[in-house]
Amino acid sequence: MTKKLNIALVGNPNSGKSSLFNVLTGLNQKVGNFPGVTVDKKTGTSTIAPGFDANIIDLPGTYSLYPKRADEWVAYKVLLNQDELVKPDMIVLVADASNLKRNLLFCSQIIDLKVPVVVALTMMDLAKSKGTQIDIPGLERELGVTIVAVNPRKNKGIPQLKKAIELAAEKLQQAAPRDFIDMxxxxxxxxxxxxxxxxxxxxxxxxxxxxxxxxxxxxxxxxxxxxxxxxxxxxxxxxxxxxxxxxxxxxxxxxxxxxxxxxxxxxxxLFTERLDNILMHRYWGYIILLAVLFLLFQSVFWVAQYPMDGIEWVFGKLGGFLGSSLPDTWWSDLLINGVIAGLSGILVFIPQIMILFGLITLLEDTGYMARISFLTDKLMRKVGLNGKSVMPMISGFACAVPAIMSARNIENKKERLLTIMVTPLMSCSARLPVYTILIALIIPSKLYFGFLSLQGLVMMGLYLLGTVMALIVAWVLKWFIKTTERSFFILELPVYRGPRWKNALTTMIEKAKIFVFDAGKVIMVISLLLWALSTYGPKAKMHAVTTTYNEQAAANEQLKENIIKEKTAALTTAAISDTARLTAKYDSLIAKNDEQGSLIEKERKTALLQSSYAGSLGGFIEPAIRPLGYDWKIGIALITSFAAREVFVGTMATLYSVGDDADENNTTLRQKMSAAVRPNGSKVYDLATGLSLLVFYVLAMQCMSTLAVVKRETRSWKWPVIQLFYMTGLAYFLSWLVYEIAK
Structure with a gap:
C-alpha cells in the first residue's frame, strides 16, 4: 500500500526553494489559489521511495514567523495549522548556505514549532566561492535536525534529501527534542x-x-x-x-x-558586487537596461523570421492544394477558410512567443530582473508607485492576469491599486501577433549599420509607449486615490548565476502549449463563428446580391460568346494576310472580357461578404471607427479582440479568406492584407491606418480575463469599469491623433 504525506516546502525568498520544488515534483504540478485568498498555491507530487509518495506544498517565501504581507500570512497559517485545507505532516526547510545567519532565524523558529523538519542546504557552491566553510554534522548537532546539502540546479543531493525525508516520515527522526531558545x-x-x-x-x-x-x-x-x-x-x-x-x-x-x-x-x-557596480550604476545602469530591452525585441524579429516564414509557406501551400483538390462545397470552404485559416493565425506566432518567453526566463534566471526593480524605484516613486511595482509591470509583458495577481506582494494598498490599474498598459504577449503582422505590413524590412532592424526598433517603441503611458496614468491616478499608509521598499537581490538553458527551454515549450491550447481554442472558435457569419446573411439581402451579379456575369458571358462568333466569322472571310491581325484583335477583346468577368466575380464576393451577418455588424460600427482610418473588417476584429487580443489575427485570416479562389489560397495573410483596397482604390493598410491601429492595440483594454482578475483582486466592479473606460478612451483619442498626423 502506498503511503502519502503532505510536506510543506518553506524558506526565505531567493533561497532556491522553487528550484527544489521543480526538481522534486517534475511535471506533476498544479497551480491554484489558497482557500479564501488570491495567493498562488503550487502543489505537486513526488515519489520519495518505493511505496512512499509525497504531496509537496510550495509555500510563499518568508523571512520569519511574523507575517506582514498577504502571502506571508498564508505561509504562517499553514505552519501554525490554522489552514483547514492545508495540513502539513512535516516540513522541508530550504536554507541558503551563502546567507546562513539570516536563514537560521526562520529555521530556528520552525524548529521550535516541534514539527518534524529536514533542512535542505542550498547555494553551497556560492558559499564556497565566498570562502565560507560549513561543518554540516556540527550544525546538525546544534540544531537537532537533519541537514542535507543539495544543488537543485545540478540535481545533486536529491537522493540523500529523499532518504532524510523518508527517515523523518518513519519517525526515526523526531522533531527537535529541545527548544532552540527557552521561551x-x-x-x-x-x-x-x-x-x-x-x-x-x-x-x-x-x-x-x-x-x-x-x-x-x-x-x-x-x-x-x-x-x-x-x-x-x-x-x-x-x-x-x-x-x-x-x-x-x-x-x-x-x-x-x-x-x-x-x-x-x-x-x-565578490563577482556579484563587481557586476552590480556596473549594472546598477546611477547612469550606466539605465543605458544597459535599455540596451538589454533593445536586444530582447530585436531578437524576437531576427530569430523568429525564418520559422515564421516557413509556417506561412506551409499553410499557403496547404490551402492552395486543398482549394484545387477538393470540390467546391460548403464543407471544403469551411475547412480551407475556417479551420486552415484559423490554424495558420495561431501557429505562425509560436516562434516569437517562445523566443520572448525564453529570453525573459533567462533574465530572471541570471538575477537581472530583480536589479531592474532597484534601478527603477526612484522613477516609480515619482508617479506614485515603488520598485516592487516593476515586477508586476515587467510580468505584464508576458500576461496581465498573473502580473496583476503578483501585485499582492506590494504592502501599500494605494501603490498596489495603482499597479493593478496600469499593468494592462504593458504590452502582453497577446499583442505580439498583432504588432508583428501590422509592422510587417507598414514598416519596411530595413537594416541600419548592418544589424539594427527598423521593424525591431518600432516593436521596441510600442513596448516603450505602453510603459510611458502606464507611468503617466499612474501619476494622474495618484492624485485621486488617497491613503495615509507609508511606503517602504525592501527587496533582496539574488546573486548572479549562469542561466539554466533546460529551464528556459521548458518554459518556452510550456508557454507555446498554453498559447496553442488556451488562446488557440478561443481563436479557433471565433474563426469558425466568423466563417459562418461571413458566409451567411439575411436571405433577401444575399439573394438580391446573387441575382444582380449573376445577371452581370451572364451578360458578360453572352458578350464573350458574341465576340467568339464574330472572331470565327471574321477569320472565315478574311484574307490570309489579315488573319494574325484579326486574331490578336479578338484575343485582346476576349482577354478584356475575362478580366471583366474576374472583376464581377470579385465584386460579387465582396458584396456577399458585406451583406453577410458579419458585414452588417461591421457596417453598423464603421461610422464610429472611420475617423481612426478603419474599415468594417477592422471593426469586426476590434470587437472579437475583446475575447483575446490575439484573436485579431484569426479574425483577419477568416475575413480575408472567405470567398477566395483556389489560386488565392496560396497567398499568405500578410499578402492578402497588403493587397486590400478601399472603394476609392487606396490601400486599407497604409502607414496612417497601420500606426493608428498599433497605437489602439497598445492602449486599449481588450481582454475579458484581465477585467475579471482585476474585479477579483480589488473585490469590486468599480475599478475594472474605470479601467475599461479610461483605457478605451485613451486608445481612441491617441489613435485618432496619430491617424490625423500620419495621413
Missing part, C-alpha cells in the same frame, strides 16, 4: 496559561497563539479565554517578539562561531 524564560506565565486551553502546543506555538489569535479561526469562547490570559499576565506582544529575536540571534551567533568559518569580507571582492 518560558521570556513569557513563562502567559505560556502556562495558554497551555491550559491548548495542552498539546509547544511553548513557541503558544506564544504565537497569544500574539495572533485574532487572525485564527477559533470559536468566540476560545478567543475570550486567550484574551483573558493576556490580560491576567499582562502579556506584551511587541516586547516578547523583540526579546525572542534578540535571543535567537545571540544563539545563532554562537552556532556560527562553532560550525562556520567565514573569510574576511574585506579580503575578497
Amino acid at each position: 518560558t524564560a521570556i513569557a513563562g506565565e502567559p505560556i502556562a496559561g495558554l497551555k491550559k486551553i491548548f495542552p498539546a502546543v509547544s511553548n513557541y506555538r503558544a506564544v504565537h497563539f497569544l500574539i495572533n489569535h485574532e487572525n485564527f479561526e477559533l470559536d468566540a469562547a476560545t478567543q475570550v479565554a486567550i484574551e483573558q490570559v493576556e490580560k491576567d499576565h499582562k502579556f506584551n506582544p511587541t516586547k516578547t517578539q523583540a526579546e525572542e529575536i534578540m535571543q535567537r540571534y545571540g544563539r545563532i551567533k554562537h552556532i556560527m562561531q562553532q560550525t562556520v568559518v567565514e573569510s574576511d569580507p574585506l579580503q575578497k571582492s
Whole structure:
C-alpha cells in the first residue's frame, strides 16, 4: 500500500526553494489559489521511495514567523495549522548556505514549532566561492535536525534529501527534542496559561497563539479565554517578539562561531558586487537596461523570421492544394477558410512567443530582473508607485492576469491599486501577433549599420509607449486615490548565476502549449463563428446580391460568346494576310472580357461578404471607427479582440479568406492584407491606418480575463469599469491623433 504525506516546502525568498520544488515534483504540478485568498498555491507530487509518495506544498517565501504581507500570512497559517485545507505532516526547510545567519532565524523558529523538519542546504557552491566553510554534522548537532546539502540546479543531493525525508516520515527522526531558545524564560506565565486551553502546543506555538489569535479561526469562547490570559499576565506582544529575536540571534551567533568559518569580507571582492557596480550604476545602469530591452525585441524579429516564414509557406501551400483538390462545397470552404485559416493565425506566432518567453526566463534566471526593480524605484516613486511595482509591470509583458495577481506582494494598498490599474498598459504577449503582422505590413524590412532592424526598433517603441503611458496614468491616478499608509521598499537581490538553458527551454515549450491550447481554442472558435457569419446573411439581402451579379456575369458571358462568333466569322472571310491581325484583335477583346468577368466575380464576393451577418455588424460600427482610418473588417476584429487580443489575427485570416479562389489560397495573410483596397482604390493598410491601429492595440483594454482578475483582486466592479473606460478612451483619442498626423 502506498503511503502519502503532505510536506510543506518553506524558506526565505531567493533561497532556491522553487528550484527544489521543480526538481522534486517534475511535471506533476498544479497551480491554484489558497482557500479564501488570491495567493498562488503550487502543489505537486513526488515519489520519495518505493511505496512512499509525497504531496509537496510550495509555500510563499518568508523571512520569519511574523507575517506582514498577504502571502506571508498564508505561509504562517499553514505552519501554525490554522489552514483547514492545508495540513502539513512535516516540513522541508530550504536554507541558503551563502546567507546562513539570516536563514537560521526562520529555521530556528520552525524548529521550535516541534514539527518534524529536514533542512535542505542550498547555494553551497556560492558559499564556497565566498570562502565560507560549513561543518554540516556540527550544525546538525546544534540544531537537532537533519541537514542535507543539495544543488537543485545540478540535481545533486536529491537522493540523500529523499532518504532524510523518508527517515523523518518513519519517525526515526523526531522533531527537535529541545527548544532552540527557552521561551518560558521570556513569557513563562502567559505560556502556562495558554497551555491550559491548548495542552498539546509547544511553548513557541503558544506564544504565537497569544500574539495572533485574532487572525485564527477559533470559536468566540476560545478567543475570550486567550484574551483573558493576556490580560491576567499582562502579556506584551511587541516586547516578547523583540526579546525572542534578540535571543535567537545571540544563539545563532554562537552556532556560527562553532560550525562556520567565514573569510574576511574585506579580503575578497565578490563577482556579484563587481557586476552590480556596473549594472546598477546611477547612469550606466539605465543605458544597459535599455540596451538589454533593445536586444530582447530585436531578437524576437531576427530569430523568429525564418520559422515564421516557413509556417506561412506551409499553410499557403496547404490551402492552395486543398482549394484545387477538393470540390467546391460548403464543407471544403469551411475547412480551407475556417479551420486552415484559423490554424495558420495561431501557429505562425509560436516562434516569437517562445523566443520572448525564453529570453525573459533567462533574465530572471541570471538575477537581472530583480536589479531592474532597484534601478527603477526612484522613477516609480515619482508617479506614485515603488520598485516592487516593476515586477508586476515587467510580468505584464508576458500576461496581465498573473502580473496583476503578483501585485499582492506590494504592502501599500494605494501603490498596489495603482499597479493593478496600469499593468494592462504593458504590452502582453497577446499583442505580439498583432504588432508583428501590422509592422510587417507598414514598416519596411530595413537594416541600419548592418544589424539594427527598423521593424525591431518600432516593436521596441510600442513596448516603450505602453510603459510611458502606464507611468503617466499612474501619476494622474495618484492624485485621486488617497491613503495615509507609508511606503517602504525592501527587496533582496539574488546573486548572479549562469542561466539554466533546460529551464528556459521548458518554459518556452510550456508557454507555446498554453498559447496553442488556451488562446488557440478561443481563436479557433471565433474563426469558425466568423466563417459562418461571413458566409451567411439575411436571405433577401444575399439573394438580391446573387441575382444582380449573376445577371452581370451572364451578360458578360453572352458578350464573350458574341465576340467568339464574330472572331470565327471574321477569320472565315478574311484574307490570309489579315488573319494574325484579326486574331490578336479578338484575343485582346476576349482577354478584356475575362478580366471583366474576374472583376464581377470579385465584386460579387465582396458584396456577399458585406451583406453577410458579419458585414452588417461591421457596417453598423464603421461610422464610429472611420475617423481612426478603419474599415468594417477592422471593426469586426476590434470587437472579437475583446475575447483575446490575439484573436485579431484569426479574425483577419477568416475575413480575408472567405470567398477566395483556389489560386488565392496560396497567398499568405500578410499578402492578402497588403493587397486590400478601399472603394476609392487606396490601400486599407497604409502607414496612417497601420500606426493608428498599433497605437489602439497598445492602449486599449481588450481582454475579458484581465477585467475579471482585476474585479477579483480589488473585490469590486468599480475599478475594472474605470479601467475599461479610461483605457478605451485613451486608445481612441491617441489613435485618432496619430491617424490625423500620419495621413
